[in-house]
Amino acid sequence: MSSQSDNNPDVDVNEVMELLFSVSNALAEQAGKAVFAVGGQIPLAGLTDSGSNSHSHVSIRWDTGTGNQCLKASLPVGEEDVASQHAFTQLLSACEPATFGRGNEDVLDESYRKAGKLDAERFSTDFNPYEYGVVDAISRSLAQRDHYGIRAELYKLNVYSGPSGMFKAHVDTPRATAQMGSLVVCLPYAHKGGQLAVRHGGREVVFDWAAAQNAKPATIQWAAFFSDCEHEVLEVTEGHRLTLAYNLFWVSDGPTSKTDNLNILEPESLHFFGALQKLLACPSFLPNGGVVGFTCTHAYPHSAEASSAESLENSLKGLDMVVYQALKRLTGSVRVTGIIDDRKDYYYRNEEEDSRITPVPEDSYTIGKFAVGTTVGGPVLIPGSGEDNFVEPTDPDLVWDFQKQESKETPLYRRQNVAWLNHIPTKDTPKELALAFITYGNQYDLDYYYSSAVIIADFRPEGVRDVSQ
Numbered sequence: 001m002s003s004q005s006d007n008n009p010d011v012d013v014n015e016v017m018e019l020l021f022s023v024s025n026a027l028a029e030q031a032g033k034a035v036f037a038v039g040g041q042i043p044l045a046g047l048t049d050s051g052s053n054s055h056s057h058v059s060i061r062w063d064t065g066t067g068n069q070c071l072k073a074s075l076p077v078g079e080e081d082v083a084s085q086h087a088f089t090q091l092l093s094a095c096e097p098a099t100f101g102r103g104n105e106d107v108l109d110e111s112y113r114k115a116g117k118l119d120a121e122r123f124s125t126d127f128n129p130y131e132y133g134v135v136d137a138i139s140r141s142l143a144q145r146d147h148y149g150i151r152a153e154l155y156k157l158n159v160y161s162g163p164s165g166m167f168k169a170h171v172d173t174p175r176a177t178a179q180m181g182s183l184v185v186c187l188p189y190a191h192k193g194g195q196l197a198v199r200h201g202g203r204e205v206v207f208d209w210a211a212a213q214n215a216k217p218a219t220i221q222w223a224a225f226f227s228d229c230e231h232e233v234l235e236v237t238e239g240h241r242l243t244l245a246y247n248l249f250w251v252s253d254g255p256t257s258k259t260d261n262l263n264i265l266e267p268e269s270l271h272f273f274g275a276l277q278k279l280l281a282c283p284s285f286l287p288n289g290g291v292v293g294f295t296c297t298h299a300y301p302h303s304a305e306a307s308s309a310e311s312l313e314n315s316l317k318g319l320d321m322v323v324y325q326a327l328k329r330l331t332g333s334v335r336v337t338g339i340i341d342d343r344k345d346y347y348y349r350n351e352e353e354d355s356r357i358t359p360v361p362e363d364s365y366t367i368g369k370f371a372v373g374t375t376v377g378g379p380v381l382i383p384g385s386g387e388d389n390f391v392e393p394t395d396p397d398l399v400w401d402f403q404k405q406e407s408k409e410t411p412l413y414r415r416q417n418v419a420w421l422n423h424i425p426t427k428d429t430p431k432e433l434a435l436a437f438i439t440y441g442n443q444y445d446l447d448y449y450y451s452s453a454v455i456i457a458d459f460r461p462e463g464v465r466d467v468s469q
Ligand SMILES: O=C(O)CCC(=O)C(=O)O
Pocket: 156, 158, 167, 172, 184, 196, 231, 233, 243, 245
């Protein structure tokens, strides 16, 4: 095969492929190291047998539900301390069986989650994650930028008891666009098992707290992870594993554009940044300009009506933020958007058989042509089919507000090539429901578009390449 493009003899395809390859390699390498979960431990300082030091214990006070009565338990529970053991037993019995979200409802299913819980409205604690530097530590390792901090909001007390307490693999339901993660704090109480396994992008981090909880001095251990990470509490075989669960939110501490404050020049980002810079400077890469794309490695609520493009940009996590910032610096134009996954769910109307819907052929997804439009939640990329340069929306009522072309009756939108720095969204890319729509088959059926979050940049070579070279 010739290394010259058929259309343009000055374009060196091999050179572009090599440069693209080194960009995706740098990205893969960094993705393999990107932090998605962090943890630590806090010895309860000044622990005395009498437990008189306020920082030697953690107290939980809860409403009994009868009158205005409030009870208190203190951890760790003294081995000889009958009163504190009694209070702990009362705390256990105050807990309700823990449900979990399935679809739109909260269900109780002990084969999935066997635990007790107290909702935050029913209890308070003197443990404060800010006081011990936990929230600062999370900001430093997960935030990837200055002037953008993290706020922790107490959510629940969980109790997993031996011999079979556990919580199978799940992803926490985000309650707001600004929600970026979860913090789990393990309180001092002896138990066995109950490891917390956190997974993302094919990698796993296991927090095994039992050994320290069975030893002295008493310690508090914690783990924080991004909200799209799958996690699981393995079976607690003995004792009680008590955790405080917090929701974590992004907070801005200044009026500056938050996404401008990423420290892109961190050593681990430099390799990728340099490779991208070389690619964009190569005269054979998109000689007339075009769209550069990156499929996000984390999930974002990008199609929800409440999510705006601005808040999406500010809520990028880990590697996604690094890529966003690098593209912003190098192209001057970048945005976060959704891309509709067409392989199963994208259809176009077959002209001849007007009442039928025909699936787009599989390979139309991989040719890399996408049209940019707008749906409920903001701009999206829609894969095109066939060889046309314009694509007709399946149904203008469902996918609307496209940059309309001449004809008002049949709004068309232009397809563009996207050069992907990593890959187009795959089966394993985080997806979310973008739109539900009615298909026109023999009967009215509901069908769905699923979309994945992507970062795209409009690339104009004249802004990057020195024309005198
Ligand atoms: O207790 C834990 O370690 C995890 C709790 C959890 O996953 C949750 O409350 O959603």
